[in-house]
Amino acid sequence: DILVKEISTTTNTDQIDYKIDSLKKYISKDIYVFDNDYGIVDIFEREIDFNYVHQRIEISNSVDDFQLDFVKKNNQILLFIIKLNTWESKKRKLITKYFVKDSSLINEYIKNRNSFYKTDKxxxxxxxxxxxxxxxxxxxxxxFTLTQTAKEIQSLIERKNYDEIFSFLKSYNIENQAFGTYGLSLMKKKKIKIPKEIKRIEKHIKKRNSDTLICAGCICGIVKKIF
Structure with a gap:
């Protein structure tokens, strides 16, 4: 809770390292222990439409794993989400907390995105x-086995559940959007008609070409542009 509270007060992700270093110095070891395995890793920082940016930082500390997701504009944090994967009562537990730092700009982003993607999120x-x-x-x-999500997409096409394919394209998640483009490529091979509105979204996603978290063979954790 101390770590979450301290990080939630940041307005700029450049402050994260400083905040953690400060915590390491003054937090008593009977409250929280930063061990030798402790580390901070920048996973990605990528565009998510309308000049908004999604940044992810991961903090690992022995048995605890923190995933920090930030929605930013002009390098200012607008929304901060923390996921803590920890042990509680000898079981793994996932705790999620979020902090809206600027509700006006976040609401503007959601509104603009709903308008562009024709959604109601x-x-x-x-x-x-x-x-x-x-x-x-x-x-x-x-x-070279098909991944579970790839199998799911192929199954959706076989069952002619095309709306579910389109929902991948409309996700806030960049990786899901990439899976959506994969689904469209399969539909094109089968000569299945794709609505103009969906083609417009696909074109936008490929032109934006945001950094994407991928696996290549047995190597995971690669971040690169895929279009």
């Missing part, structure tokens, strides 16, 4: 989708 959707720890991969491993 709310703050709760933004929080759950933007903080989703998803990796884009069609195949994995030396056997």
């Amino acid at each position: 709310r703050l709760e959707d933004l929080i759950s989708e933007i903080s989703l720890n998803q990796t884009f991969a069609i195949n994995f491993g030396y056997a």
Whole structure:
């Protein structure tokens, strides 16, 4: 709770390292222990439409893993989400908390995005989708096996559930959007008609070409542009 409270007071992600270093110095070890495995990793910082940016930082500390997701504009934090994966009563527990730092700009982003993607999403959707720890991969491993999400998309097409394919494209999550473009590529191969509105969204996603978290074979955690 101390760590969450301290990080939640930041207005700029450049302050994160400083905040953590300060905590390490003054927090008593009977409250929280920063061990030798402690580390901070910048995962990505990428555009998510309308000059808004999604940044993710991960903090690992022995048995605790923190995933910090920030929605920013002009390098100022507008929304901060923290996911803590920890042990409680000998079981792994995922704790999620969020802090809206500028409700006006966040509401503006949601409104503009709903208008562009023709959706009716709310703050709760933004929080759950933007903080989703998803990796884009069609195949994995030396056997080049289809990933579970790729199988799901192929199944949706076989069942002619195209709206679900389109919903991937409209996700706040960049990796899910990438899976949506994969679904469209399969539909094109099968000569399935794609609505103009969906083609417009696909074109936008590819032109924006945001950094995407991917797996290549057995190597995961790669961040790169895929279009």
